[in-house]
Amino acid sequence: MARKKKKAEVSGQKQYKKRSIAAEVWRNYKKNPSAMIALVLVVIIVFVAIFAQFFYDFKKDIVKQHIKEKFQKPSAEHWFGTDNYGRDVFTRVIYGTKYSLSVGVVAVAISCIVGVTLGLIAGYYGGFIEDLILRFCEVFTGIPSILMGVALMTAFGQSIGVLMLAIGLVYAPMYCRTTRAAVLPVRDQEYIEAARVAGVGDLGIMFNHVLPNALSPIIVQVTMGVASAILCASGLSFLGLGVPIPMPEWGAMLSEGREFMRDYMYLTIFPGLAIMITVLSFNLMGDGLRDALDPKLKQ
Amino acid sequence: MARYIIRRLLLMIPVLICVSFVVFFLMDLAPGDIVSQMAPADATPEQIEMLREEMGLNGSVLQRYGRYLWNLLHGDMGTSLSLKRPVMEVFIERLPATLKLAFASIVIALLISIPLGIAAATHHRTWLDGSSVVLSMISVSMPAFWLGLLLIFAFSYKIKLFPSGGSGSFKYLILPALTLGTEQAGNLTRITRSSMLDVIRQDYLRTARAKGVSEKQVIRKHALKNALIPIITVLGSTLGNAFGGAVAIETVFAWPGIGRLTVAAINSRDMTLATGCIIMFTLMLNLTLLIVDIAYAYVDPRVKARYSK
Amino acid sequence: MENNRILDIENLVVRFETDDGIVRAVNGLSLQLEKGHSIGLVGETGAGKTTTALSILRLVPDPPGVVECEKLSLDGRDIISMPIKELEQIRGKDVSMIFQDPMTALNPVFTVGEQIAESIFLHEDVSRAEATRRAIDMLELVGIPGERANEYPHQFSGGMKQRVVIAIALACHPKLLIADEPTTALDVTIQAQMLDLIRSLREKYSTSLIMITHDLGIVAEICDEVAVMYAGSIIEKGTLEDVFNRTKHPYTEGLFNSIPNLNDRKAMLTPIQGFTPDPTDLPSGCAFWPRCPYACEVCKKEQKDIRISDTHYVRCSRYEEKDFRINRKEIS
Numbered sequence: 001m002a003r004k005k006k007k008a009e010v011s012g013q014k015q016y017k018k019r020s021i022a023a024e025v026w027r028n029y030k031k032n033p034s035a036m037i038a039l040v041l042v043v044i045i046v047f048v049a050i051f052a053q054f055f056y057d058f059k060k061d062i063v064k065q066h067i068k069e070k071f072q073k074p075s076a077e078h079w080f081g082t083d084n085y086g087r088d089v090f091t092r093v094i095y096g097t098k099y100s101l102s103v104g105v106v107a108v109a110i111s112c113i114v115g116v117t118l119g120l121i122a123g124y125y126g127g128f129i130e131d132l133i134l135r136f137c138e139v140f141t142g143i144p145s146i147l148m149g150v151a152l153m154t155a156f157g158q159s160i161g162v163l164m165l166a167i168g169l170v171y172a173p174m175y176c177r178t179t180r181a182a183v184l185p186v187r188d189q190e191y192i193e194a195a196r197v198a199g200v201g202d203l204g205i206m207f208n209h210v211l212p213n214a215l216s217p218i219i220v221q222v223t224m225g226v227a228s229a230i231l232c233a234s235g236l237s238f239l240g241l242g243v244p245i246p247m248p249e250w251g252a253m254l255s256e257g258r259e260f261m262r263d264y265m266y267l268t269i270f271p272g273l274a275i276m277i278t279v280l281s282f283n284l285m286g287d288g289l290r291d292a293l294d295p296k297l298k299q
Numbered sequence: 300m301a302r303y304i305i306r307r308l309l310l311m312i313p314v315l316i317c318v319s320f321v322v323f324f325l326m327d328l329a330p331g332d333i334v335s336q337m338a339p340a341d342a343t344p345e346q347i348e349m350l351r352e353e354m355g356l357n358g359s360v361l362q363r364y365g366r367y368l369w370n371l372l373h374g375d376m377g378t379s380l381s382l383k384r385p386v387m388e389v390f391i392e393r394l395p396a397t398l399k400l401a402f403a404s405i406v407i408a409l410l411i412s413i414p415l416g417i418a419a420a421t422h423h424r425t426w427l428d429g430s431s432v433v434l435s436m437i438s439v440s441m442p443a444f445w446l447g448l449l450l451i452f453a454f455s456y457k458i459k460l461f462p463s464g465g466s467g468s469f470k471y472l473i474l475p476a477l478t479l480g481t482e483q484a485g486n487l488t489r490i491t492r493s494s495m496l497d498v499i500r501q502d503y504l505r506t507a508r509a510k511g512v513s514e515k516q517v518i519r520k521h522a523l524k525n526a527l528i529p530i531i532t533v534l535g536s537t538l539g540n541a542f543g544g545a546v547a548i549e550t551v552f553a554w555p556g557i558g559r560l561t562v563a564a565i566n567s568r569d570m571t572l573a574t575g576c577i578i579m580f581t582l583m584l585n586l587t588l589l590i591v592d593i594a595y596a597y598v599d600p601r602v603k604a605r606y607s608k
Numbered sequence: 609m610e611n612n613r614i615l616d617i618e619n620l621v622v623r624f625e626t627d628d629g630i631v632r633a634v635n636g637l638s639l640q641l642e643k644g645h646s647i648g649l650v651g652e653t654g655a656g657k658t659t660t661a662l663s664i665l666r667l668v669p670d671p672p673g674v675v676e677c678e679k680l681s682l683d684g685r686d687i688i689s690m691p692i693k694e695l696e697q698i699r700g701k702d703v704s705m706i707f708q709d710p711m712t713a714l715n716p717v718f719t720v721g722e723q724i725a726e727s728i729f730l731h732e733d734v735s736r737a738e739a740t741r742r743a744i745d746m747l748e749l750v751g752i753p754g755e756r757a758n759e760y761p762h763q764f765s766g767g768m769k770q771r772v773v774i775a776i777a778l779a780c781h782p783k784l785l786i787a788d789e790p791t792t793a794l795d796v797t798i799q800a801q802m803l804d805l806i807r808s809l810r811e812k813y814s815t816s817l818i819m820i821t822h823d824l825g826i827v828a829e830i831c832d833e834v835a836v837m838y839a840g841s842i843i844e845k846g847t848l849e850d851v852f853n854r855t856k857h858p859y860t861e862g863l864f865n866s867i868p869n870l871n872d873r874k875a876m877l878t879p880i881q882g883f884t885p886d887p888t889d890l891p892s893g894c895a896f897w898p899r900c901p902y903a904c905e906v907c908k909k910e911q912k913d914i915r916i917s918d919t920h921y922v923r924c925s926r927y928e929e930k931d932f933r934i935n936r937k938e939i940s
Contacts, residue, residue, distance in 0.1 A: 144544030
């Protein structure tokens with residue numbers, strides 16, 4: 001209880017010292033070596049996702065088949081070997097970064113817009129509206145995300161846009177709950193009351209006063225959300241329901257490589273590693289952010 | 300307590316109805332039509348319409364959902380369109396495999412995570428703590444189906460120890476359970492560690508030490524029982540998710556579980572089977588969560604007091 | 609003489625090695641207590657009283673705590689080199705402790721009966737049923753109806769919880785009881801009840817007592833001797849009369865001047881100037897000199913124990929000067 005109160009006090013100050021808080025968070029974050037490694041990795045991954053398409057030509061390097069060169073073991077020429085169509089796996093893995101990452105980021109953006117808004121409304125108004133929204137969330141979280149994803153993908157057709165939407169909707173209830181939980185302690189703070197007395201409208205209070213002070217858990221959730229969205233997307237693609245082939249999405253590559261696993265294991269190892277490193281980076285970054293945002297929680 | 304349980308059970312009904320509504324309509328939106336798939340290739344449009352009526356698929360989506368819900372409320376989940384057998388029967392047939400995998404994996408997860416989480420918390424900021432954090436982070440960041448593939452490669456291709464897929468004797472269970480268990484262990488270790496770290500600083504442990512309780516007992520008896528609540532929460536949702544959410548792992552190991560059945564049903568546009576499976580799944584998840592809430596009462600007397608009010 | 613001591617501490621040093629520097633909690637503390645006697649350990653928050661108490665049970669958290677001393681013996685047995693198994697047998701049996709905050713001192717998931725019985729079961733050769741029965745007796749002894757043994761801590765009020773904590777501490781009739789501000793967290797009306805309870809139980813079992821407090825009134829109420837602590841060492845020690853009536857140390861004088869006088873309501877309070885020193889950066893010499901109205905150059909360099917009488921000594925170098933007196937009048 002005492003800790004909760006302290007936390008509210010800290011976030012209460014945030015409003016007046018926004019810049020120093022950001023500096024403080026960065027100062028804390030820097031102290032954590034694994035979080036720093038994760039940050040560097042995330043920067044590299046984002047960089048690769050953005051610029052790989054300028055180095056490789058989609059038609060020539062990614063989907064064109066070279067049947068003569070199929071199933072070559074990893075070598076100096078083909079770092080990760082070649083697949084059953086003779087395509088260079090390394091190039092495909094590098095190029096595929098943009099699919100996983102963009103699905104992760106856009107899906108989280110969708111979850112955020114839907115979830116945070118609903119969570120804000122639920123937390124701020126309370127009462128019947130809160131009940132209704134929470135029940136609604138319960139219905140959606142009652143279905144496992146992967147099954148819900150499968151159903152959504154089937155209903156709206158298989159494409160990368162639908163994949164983003166499906167994953168975004170599947171995870172939205174989580175953001176809704178996090179936001180609501182973060183808003184609850186802020187709602188009764190005196191500065192909210194003060195804003196109301198000063199004649200600020202509900203919307204203004206929600207977005208200018210409540211949200212900034214409930215931001216820390218949402219930031220952490222977003223970072224880790226990218227990680228789980230990428231995992232979920234790779235799972236759907238693995239089941240043949242994500243990004244359509246021949247796009248070099250990691251999950252889809254895994255699914256293709258699986259058929260030749262007995263003899264050509266490297267076809268499954270590298271895309272899996274790519275998923276793991278990306279997801280791990282975002283998770284570690286989220287962990288580091290959580291510690292940095294709320295040093296009191298760190299033991 | 301009994302009143303609380305009954306209230307919770309009644310509250311599940313609207314949730315289940317909403318779930319059935321959502322799934323039914325999503326399935327209706329899906330392109331592709333099971334009737335034309337089932338009809339012989341040379342069937343005339345009239346014959347297809349007749350078949351549609353036979354299968355109970357005529358009328359608007361609201362009419363069909365109305366019929367479905369009416370039957371559902373009478374305990375009839377309908378007949379699978381693709382398998383031509385009652386949904387309940389198909390579901391029950393797959394249930395043992397699902398439960399077996401779910402419980403085996405959770406046992407493995409608990410055996411790994413509870414000791415590891417406790418050791419990490421009691422050896423805070425040592426190499427043991429650090430490696431437990433890294434290991435659990437890796438386990439939650441790894442696509443589980445990929446781990447499954449690696450295990451198949453190692454233990455059924457290279458060392459021919461276990462079958463690579465299918466179901467049957469105990470041997471078939473080991474690799475899938477290990478895969479799913481490892482995935483769950485990551486999360487459970489993290490929660491065990493953080494919740495033990497929270498408890499370890501509490502004053503009442505000092506009281507226990509001051510009256511001469513040995514360090515081992517302080518941790519196992521006094522601390523662990525207090526740290527259990529968040530662990531049980533995560534345990535419940537993990538177990539619940541294992542009932543139907545392990546689709547990719549079931550696919551990798553050709554495990555005949557409900558998850559794979561549901562995906563197959565969705566793919567073949569078998570909306571009665573798909574809706575039925577997801578309803579049953581949601582029911583199982585909700586029952587698990589209810590059991591978790593009841594378990595709280597046994598662990599924490601403060602919760603018990605709240606229920607009996 | 610030696611055998612008659614329940615507690616003998618010689619030159620105890622405790623420091624906490626944290627990221628933010630070394631916190632010097634206890635600095636060269638020596639303390640002897642005769643069997644059956646009671647001593648009040650008085651000082652401000654942060655003076656190292658609780659750390660001293662925890663050292664006696666060897667419960668100082670390690671890391672970050674480091675405990676060193678020349679001698680620490682309890683009833684003639686050396687605590688410092690004692691193996692952990694033996695230590696566990698002594699804790700709760702020969703020496704037990706009442707903690708400051710009853711709200712957090714009890715385990716929320718066990719009944720109070722279980723928590724008292726555990727102590728008895730651990731230390732005495734009795735069955736669980738017998739331990740439970742004796743736990744109920746113990747509850748009644750501290751004024752709680754025995755049938756409440758099956759209730760959980762959250763069902764008790766603060767004062768009731770402290771009674772339970774006292775019952776746990778006294779369940780095995782320890783030779784030495786350490787009470788760490790047992791009344792601070794309680795209402796004033798409950799405080800008197802607690803003191804009465806501790807006093808009567810102490811007389812019943814002839815337990816030696818270390819009463820840690822910052823309240824001189826409590827000391828006068830319950831103790832035979834007083835040791836005043838400042839910045840981790842004892843700066844004045846003597847019988848109740850010695851310290852209360854023939855106060856020697858300027859800090860002790862400051863403490864007395866800070867107590868509101870009910871008999872003379874026009875009198876002004878004279879608080880001690882300044883703040884308690886930062887334990888990561890203690891002043892050289894006598895730790896009190898920056899706040900001391902009598903401080904001179906000598907005080908910045910050294911501090912000496914000056915013996916006033918057989919029972920009374922003070923750690924203040926100024927008493928080497930023959931005619932040094934503090935303002936507070938001696939009462940005889």
